[in-house]
Amino acid sequence: MEITLDKKNNTEGLIKIKLTEGDYQPNVEEKVKDYARKANIKGFRQGKVPTGVIRKMFGKSILVDEINHLLSHKLSDYIKENNLKILGEPLPNTEKALTIDWDVQKNFEFEYQIGMVDDFPYELSSKVKVQSYPIEVDQKTIDETVSDLKKRFGKVNYPETSEADDNLFGPLKETDGDFSREQSFIAVDKIEKKEQKKFIGVKKGDAIEFDIDKVFSDENLKAQVLGVSPEEAKAKKGKYILTVETISRTEPAELNIELFDRVFGKDAVTDEAGFIAKIKETIGENYKRESDHFLEHHIEDHFVANTSINLPDDFLKAWLKSSSQGQVTDEVLGQEFEAYKRGLKWDLVKNRIADDNKITVEADEVRAKAKDLIISQFGGHAFAEQLGDKLDAIADNYLQNENGQNFMKLYNQLRSEKILKYIREHITVQEKKVTVDEFKKIVEEHKH
Template identity: 35%
Template sequence: MNISHQKVDDVNANITVELAPEDYNPSVDKAIKEQAKKAKLPGFRPGMVPVGHIRRTYGKAILFDEINRVVNDKISEYIGENKLEVLGQPLPVDSDADANYNWDFKDNFTFNYEIGIAPEFEIPFTAETEFTAYDIKADDETLAERIKNLRRSYGKMTNPEVSEEGDVLYATLKQDKEEGIEKTTSVRTDIIQDAKIKKSLVGLKKDDSVKIDVKKAFKVEDLARILGVTEDEAADLDVTKFKVTVKNINRLEESDLNQEFFDKLFPAGEVTTEEDFTAKVREEVENLFKQNADQKLRNDLYTFGMEKVDVKFPEAFLKKWLKATNPNITDEELEEGFADFLSNLKWTIIENRIVTKNNLEVKYDEVVNLAKERIYAQIKMYNINDEPTDEQLNQFAMQLLQDREQANRLFEEAKALKVFDFLKESIKLNSKEIQYTDFEKLDK
């Protein structure tokens, strides 16, 4: 057997595989014998079908399959041994389909494949590369909003006589035309967009009515939900004036800042004063802000890397490969998504080069722990009081990782985290304290 490759240019190459009978017949003979042992054919006892009969009946099909397997295996070995950074998979050259072979176990075969090669470039991140690591602080407005939400989460529902801003009105909405839409439902005043309309719903009592323009008052998706219609129907309303008649007023009163409330949020006795409570909430909020700061740094690293690495890809080959592996994709769909595909591919190669150059390794335990973290976060999202055991999380993680697609996704995520942690230690980070409201304005 002879395998060789020849560069077409910096990102395209051809691989040629030459097979003689002695290269493939041993594996073909083995496959035929195994088939004879398993075959169930009329006139023969199970496992007793003569090898010659299998060769005459199914020989060419087995030969074809075995040659494909041998060629694919040897190409994979060759790529690994020669450390070729191949993009996609090798594609057979179309002219090979016209080759005139007898398939009689005596042919010398020559197969040609085209491959795409990852472009060469220098990793752009060095010890002199500077980035800003933001230390985000909770401003008074953000802190007050978080405290308000916590107090409302543990508050109680009341039914006041007169409406105020932020109340939920249980009301009937009737379209201002004969046989128009009429719906009795809950209306949250805090989602109303128009300030004048919001003000008109303050100071109302039971059975009071007011007319509003619902298109000005609500986003289309909110209006559709309130009226019980589709978003298209909400967007196409011919009459947007509705009479709102109050049936009841609901108000979520904020919980008192007392020991009972503190103990619902924190271990009993850990927080005993309003000052302690505010400090704890500030700590919680600023810990969450660390995720925002990390994401900002990730985005900055990504933007820098993508701008600094200016390379060409084997675009014609990649489009052909994408069409071969996604036969249902249209040319239009391929062109629409190709730029994003190249961007993702480029960053993946940058990450892979960082991993290879610095001998980084994603261990199985790291993938399992990441799976457990994601499962834990999902459980807590739906049930804040449910605390799964480590044994349960392990069991859920093992089930999740049995799905190859999920396992690959988690591996790639673990790799990205490892690269991010490595880069943070390898580049120059300048710490900068910033208020959350100012942080939100960055990159806008």
């Protein structure tokens, strides 16, 4: 057997494997004998089938299977032994393979195209400066949240005439078109201010005609009213008619112990001051997650933009098309290849940082993560106390499900979290505190 690597450049190469009869024939003969012992063929007693009959009936398929098995192992071993940092999987030269005459040939030559990544330097030190935007929970956000909670847990009634905070229900149809929806819903306070007067003071049975783009500047609201996707909603124009069948009004709940218990659980807070403090804490935790997630985007941006990595574009395109079962076409590559390369570069940087700094994840950490996930989904720590020792078995069962995919999903999540934590600890994170509205504007303006 002869295996050689013909490097086209630092990122592309061709592995050639030459096989002689002595490389595969002993195993082929052993498999022929094994078939003869096990085969159940009419006219022969089981275990007494002549090997010549087996060769005639199954010889070619046994040969092909054995050579494919041998190639797979030898190719993998060669890559590991030579420490080749390959991308994707080796691509066999299928055109050359089709010229093989399995009935006659004794010696074979196979070729595999590979894509590789060169060693690359990266900067991980306090000299790396990345901007972070921690969110300050201002009074406006607290007031809006309290108002929303009072409304969400308030008492619903059904007045005869609509007001500014009411909801209108009924069939919706296009004035000069075929579109119609059997039941739609419009929240009057979500309508553009200058258009709200059309929806105030109406009664059941009234028909309201309106221009949908004047009434809803937000495509998501427009989509909700029409019951279509935001993309479909963009194409919907012109006038529509809502026939009011029901008017609902929510009387805000009072700030009392009943509301506190409904929002945070029994006896979690006992007075208005504690309620407001808990709301601020909860909002702060939620926005911290958003702020941290946005910081991770900025870290990714920095390393992708400032780390030079040569990638084998032609190989990657060929591999993506070959491994996608027809899902990736030239058109798809034209639209998405740059985004794929960006994600690949970031993965390569993270993997190098993890390898260089021995960042690992143990199985016990994955199991602990699974237990936390199960506890959070099924009622918190009270649920965990009820389960007792059974929680370990439930976690193990969850991790084994989906052919181990659940384990790998949590493993990769934990590994990514550890890598990003390590990065944050070794760079300079410059903080600029912002309000919720300022943060939303910054996120909207951020482009990859």
